Amino acid sequence: MKKKVFGRKLSRDKNERKALFKSLISSLVLSERIQTTESKAKAIKSEIEKLVTKAKQADESAKTVLQKNLSRLAFEKILKDIAPRFSNRQGGYVRLIKLGKRFGDDAPMAIIEWTEKAKEVAVVTPKVKKTKSKQVKPKTVKKPTKTKVIKKKSE
Numbered sequence: 001m002k003k004k005v006f007g008r009k010l011s012r013d014k015n016e017r018k019a020l021f022k023s024l025i026s027s028l029v030l031s032e033r034i035q036t037t038e039s040k041a042k043a044i045k046s047e048i049e050k051l052v053t054k055a056k057q058a059d060e061s062a063k064t065v066l067q068k069n070l071s072r073l074a075f076e077k078i079l080k081d082i083a084p085r086f087s088n089r090q091g092g093y094v095r096l097i098k099l100g101k102r103f104g105d106d107a108p109m110a111i112i113e114w115t116e117k118a119k120e121v122a123v124v125t126p127k128v129k130k131t132k133s134k135q136v137k138p139k140t141v142k143k144p145t146k147t148k149v150i151k152k153k154s155e
Contacts, residue, residue, distance in 0.1 A: 008043040021047060026074035028094075029082060033113035041096050041112040048112075052093045055083035085116050 010017060024044050028034050051069060054062040055078045066075050086093050092115060099109040 008039060010039065010043065022069060022071070025051065025069065026071040028112060029070065029074040029078050032118065033111060035099070035109060035111050037102075038096075038098060038108040038110040041110040045094055045096065045112065048094050049091060051078065052082060052086055053091075055079055056087060058083065081118065082114070085114075085118065089116070 010020070012020065020040070021044050024034065024036060024040060025048055028044070028048065047069070051066060054065050058079060063079075066078065070078065094112055095115050097111040097113070099111060101107060102109050
């Protein structure tokens with residue numbers, strides 16, 4: 001009978017687990033979609049929901065909590081890009097998509113991603129005039145032909 005057991009241990013001690021969750025959450029924020037095992041995805045889902053809710057507040061106490069749980073690049077991206085994206089949503093910021101089992105150890109895999117995609121911004125690139133440059137033809141090298149030597153039989 002399990003009593004007072006909270007969270008997922010994932011066969012790691014406390015510090016390893018915290019580092020694993022921090023790296024998984026930071027990589028989700030940076031790449032917007034990650035593939036991991038189903039148990040790890042379920043373990044970080046609630047943490048991500050809490051961090052996005054804190055990022056929407058954007059006050060000093062929220063920033064200290066975010067800095068503690070995210071890498072520097074992920075901290076900047078969650079404040080500037082992800083929190084404004086979910087300003088009208090009350091919860092349910094991420095979705096879990098179950099995949100098949102991993103070939104090597106038969107572990108159930110899942111993809112965790114944001115429910116709302118980033119808005120595509122049309123980027124206008126200036127046209128560059130192409131200047132004619134002299135095209136150098138590659139030199140062809142004549143391959144020596146193989147000659148067969150026929151030996152006469154002496155009679």
